[in-house]
Amino acid sequence: MLCRALLLLGLSITAITSQAAASKSGEELYRQHCAACHGYDGNGGVGVPLTLPDFQYSVTNNYLKATIRHGRPGRVMPAFPSLSNADIKALVKYIRRWAPGKPFRYPVTPVLGDAKHGQQLYQQHCMACHGPLGEGGKGTGLTFSRPRDLPIIAPALNNPGFLKAASDQFIKATLMNGREGTPMVSFLKQGLKEQDINDLVVYVRSFEQNPLPKEQKPLEAKEATIAFESSYDLKTTIANLKDAAIGNNFIIIREQTLDEGLVEAGKENPQQHIIYFCNFGFLNQALAIDPRVGLFLPCRITVVEKDGKVMVYALNPSRLSPLFNNSELNKLCHEMNDTYVSIIEDATL
């Protein structure tokens, strides 16, 4: 009886709070979901600056809504499938306050042209910034604790999120007019004719037919943890792991028990032993790609002795990688995964 009453009470609270969540204002939603990357003032950071007047006037509300809904797979901007349509509308309204006035409206008619000619023009005029396959500029606009040299990174034109959000006429207008405050220039001013631009649009649209290159796809890994049983006792396994880490160009930076700092000194459990190690060059490279990789840090292997068995555990970087929605991390995570396995195998077999 008591359990039922508690359950009912719990469900009522959930229903009330869900309603409260549904009525959140655009500002609240922006602060919660967008400000971390785009800044409280919309000036950008990880994400593109949202306040550029040229951006505000050239993107449609539908483009913004589709971008929020679908994100940019592999390019950091996450999708928000759980936000309601009302939430997304409120967010767009909030973003629009940075440029009062009506944004441009594009006709819905598709652009017609010659994709082959568009491809030639793409290679001449677009490839240097947007990449040979439309994969976008290197880096993801991430700045954080590092200096940035451009306000935005050239977007990935082959990204399914971009292609869903951008209409033909929107792409055409961007090519015709350029985007002030960014390296994107007007190709009319660069001497292209309107038909050339149409051909380019048709070529960009053709990216929809091509599967994403392997390196842009998220890694697939089921298990969040790498686990091995050691053939040695705890002490030997720890010594072997340290040797193996050093042999793989890491420096041992710290050793401690799992509960150190949480329990009174002297009462720690010595059968749960953590070895922290680092390769600073690798770390610097990873932070340059995505400063959020601190969540992988420091490199660590934990050795646990329980019921006469010695087990070795490490996080699985390949499982963590998709959570960052940054395909540039895939290679590093894969490499790190192999390194963990190699160190543990060397130490335990």
Add this chain to the structure above:
Amino acid sequence: MKSRFFWHAVILGLLFLPGLPVIAEDLLMARVPMTFPEAMLKLQSTLKKYNHTLSRVQRVDIGLTAKGYKTDKYRIVFYGQADEIRQLADEYPQLIPYLPHKIAIFAEEEETMLVAVNPEMLFQADDPNLQAIMKKWHNDLQLIFKDMRQE
């Protein structure tokens, strides 16, 4: 027996957790409108407020700078509740590499960024006890981040 009580308490506690919107974000991020030293102090007091102990701070920036790399302030904060961490490590060894919990904190000019993994996205388990733990862990992080954003 003690363990059964623990999980019942976790599940029951979840029914009464302060309501937060359920949004399936893979990473939890917050921009804190404070300089790094202020945000670091605030994070320590916020962890305490939610009954967590800060177990240690990894000074990533110090290590990088010592090796000649340029970086702004960058730390990893480890925290948890001793009993809970011990229980989780005993019953769910697959969680061990993720214990104690951690939050990355780093400077972005005059503001500070916080990042943590959404544990519900990391461990999509069939085991209802484990699901409840992940939900609690996620909920704790959301509360901490909400406080840090000063909402």
